[in-house]
Amino acid sequence: MYKVKSRVGLTIRPFLILALMLFPLQLSATQLLKNDLLKLEVVELIDSIGKELSAKTNVNSYVIATNEHFPQGFNLVEYSKQYESNIAEPYVIYVFAPFATITKNTKARGRVGIIPSSNEVRALYDYDDVRDAGIDIVAIKDSNTDEDKFNIGVLQAYSVLADNIAKSKGVTLTKTIPDEMGTMVIILRILIYSGTAILLWIFVLRPFWLRKKNGKK
16 A cells, blocks of 8 residues: 655654644544544544535545554445445545555555545546545655654545545635645644644643742742
């Protein structure tokens, strides 16, 4: 699955990695059918993109980000059917399963699935573009953790999927992120700085301020 292409590079500053680790995994977005991997900031961005896409195109886009260790040949389409009661047609589901077994002999792992509700929806996006947008990031060999690359890879692939569908429908989305790592890292940096500042205020600065206000050391 993880075939590296040269069109992207991945540079994530240590502060971004540290800040991402401060947030627990959460399932706050209607677009997330299952989330074992993604941080709050990424979940919120996916939710924002998905809602805009649905409003402008009437196509619903969902994400399954799972840490399940699926066996070789596991049917992702059948697996996704358990969530049918939580989704609305027309739809497309992006499945990211980095620990799924590809082949036992090579011990290769990592599968991506893009599951449309119909052939009409399938015609709205380029499968290879969406798949590669995430894989190109995850497959890069560098000092960043798999968790960080999973988060950015899923977000990038989902953004490309939404832009593909919007373009096919003749509309433009304002919430998506250009398929350029520099732009993505800048956007995530702003979000992470904001989140870190809030945590710093809640757990460090505010208690200190309250102690001083109340005349305590």
